Amino acid sequence: MSLLVQKFGGTSVGSVERIEAVADKLAKFHAEGHQLVVVLSAMSGETNRLIGLAKQIQDHPTPRELDVLVATGEQVTIALLAMALHKRGIDARSYTGAQVRILTDSAFNKARIEQIDSEPMMADLKAGRIVVVAGFQGVDEQGNITTLGRGGSDTTGVALAAALKADECQIYTDVDGVYTTDPRVVPEARRLDRITFEEMLEMASLGSKVLQIRSVEFAGKYNVPLRVLSSFVDGPGTLISLEDDSAMEKPVISGIAFTRDEAKLTIRGVPDTPGVASRILGPVSEANIEVDVIVQNIGADQTTDLTFTVQKAEMQKAADVLERVAGELGASQVLKDDKVAKVSIVGVGMRSHAGVAAKMFAALAAHNINIQLITTSEIKISVVIEEKFMELAVRGLHEAFELDKTDALASH
């Protein structure tokens, strides 16, 4: 018997029929003796409908009132699910964020959870009830309704699991787990049984939009085992947890992430003096442009080249800033390129294995793919390549690291 926090997203509760299906699933777990706290999103489309009403009135709706408005979305689904459980003879009780006292700061629309009082929920669980909680919302010290920002229901789930010391926080989605890479690009992509919090963060930030990054960070911080499962297909999903030291051998890399959302900018022939990087990137940051990869190389003649990537939509804005900076610094040239893609291999195993980078570069070379940029971190190696080679690179790397193999112990 476990205490489980189970979170169902908007698609999973998108209609009365789907809510009934969730109730069936919960009835099964309940019959098996598990203690259940269920976190729900609003019905899919409902939050957007409510925001649409608000925007008919104000282009930028008052944040406090927007939270009052959109918090109704989850309040509807928790009541309906509680009814569906009652219909099945299961005692259940619904709670809004305010009722279960998910105390947050007062940053309307993007509040952060500060404290949760777990006692009333524990009392319900002990009485045999399923506790149904509205995700995405809370209440501040003054009693104002707050929301955690979009997708925040995952965070509610993790926070409740931490407060209740749950055995697992299970996130039900429309995919059946985390994959070695996107199966639309690599048909051989394989569902991972386990992945670490760190790996998941690297995968998530690179485009595997399975979970909210914030909820993964939160789960890692409080060491809440997180499991991604499908609402629609039975299966074990993927467990996201601390590194499993008990495993004798770990796969060197767990997955391949990629994105074609970025563009590359280079400023060439900058006189190489101390502080030159900040004099280039300072104005970019002041223009509110987010920078991802940054690479600096020493060039010829006491000059240096600096390259970085930004979101494609911001390339021209960044180029304008660079042109101005280039004039001030006496740089020779500004180059921009939005026909690029970034491909990364991620895995905690690479910490202890030499030769991973070499193997990656060899795999790309075998397909005649030229590497434009390289950056590395403890558990990730990223390359920027020409966009048209992206799928080829991902497939080649997936094969080279034998990610389609169940025990994925390549390069041993």
Add this chain to the structure above:
Amino acid sequence: MSLLVQKFGGTSVGSVERIEAVADKLAKFHAEGHQLVVVLSAMSGETNRLIGLAKQIQDHPTPRELDVLVATGEQVTIALLAMALHKRGIDARSYTGAQVRILTDSAFNKARIEQIDSEPMMADLKAGRIVVVAGFQGVDEQGNITTLGRGGSDTTGVALAAALKADECQIYTDVDGVYTTDPRVVPEARRLDRITFEEMLEMASLGSKVLQIRSVEFAGKYNVPLRVLSSFVDGPGTLISLEDDSAMEKPVISGIAFTRDEAKLTIRGVPDTPGVASRILGPVSEANIEVDVIVQNIGADQTTDLTFTVQKAEMQKAADVLERVAGELGASQVLKDDKVAKVSIVGVGMRSHAGVAAKMFAALAAHNINIQLITTSEIKISVVIEEKFMELAVRGLHEAFELDKTDALASH
């Protein structure tokens, strides 16, 4: 400068455009220096939509969860109205029933208000804010969301006005006041400037569905002046208050109410012994049939006849009970008739005027309308007549008592 509680119903906030129109109206009152507490219903149709979702799951939805569900309706409108006020540069803040702490008992779906904490609202008013409160809902001691039952937003308005010692509680509806009778039946029907709580209760219970009866009782009990106005047309509406002793002369009757919703049942030839009425009506009441008019006459040969009216839909059920009772009591006959109508004249003025009943009966006789039953109270005389004469009777009485005249001092 007055402190006003203004309640707007579902039609008045039925779309974003209408909410904007309400905001325009409030902006005007605010600019005139009034302190405003606004009570809103859900958008028209929304409560039914939510109940429809619940009924897809449970024929009889769990009362607690139904309240969690339907309470979202008003939460949407209060947020949208607060936004519309902000857009007009007016400081405003929305509150759910739980937030403004409208404390009720725990009778879900039909809770009664026990207490309201007026201090936070007064603080908002002093700070120049418009306070926007969700009608129809509250919270019990345990923090559960409750609702007051349908139409309960009027009650919220009156309760807030009482707690805040407001100068007036103004109920905005789709009619511009209380009329002497239904203008669809009598085109000469006239809007009343004033009417007493008692008169309004008699009018309301007889079919003038302008206000919830409960809110009028509540207003009378706490002496909250209540005003019915149109959301869509400017005008003074009708003030419902205590009897105005300052008026030298009062109209004898204020209005004519009528209904064709009732059926008449008679049990004849019942041996006239003490307690016979209760032995007849006891079983009717036990069958959960509501009885309206009751008339008993002494018949011939130590027997009595008893007649009463019930809702038409319950006539057969009541007749079945009566047949059984008739057998037990040795009554001679049970009659039923659903082709009847009840017409009533209402007015506090009739207390001090003899001859009102005689005048009423004469007016009906002048149109050859036979009276089947008569009942009287302090401020009301009702007759039951054949249904097909209903309109004729109402028009004849309206004319006889000169209700179309502005000062309506007929029969002096």
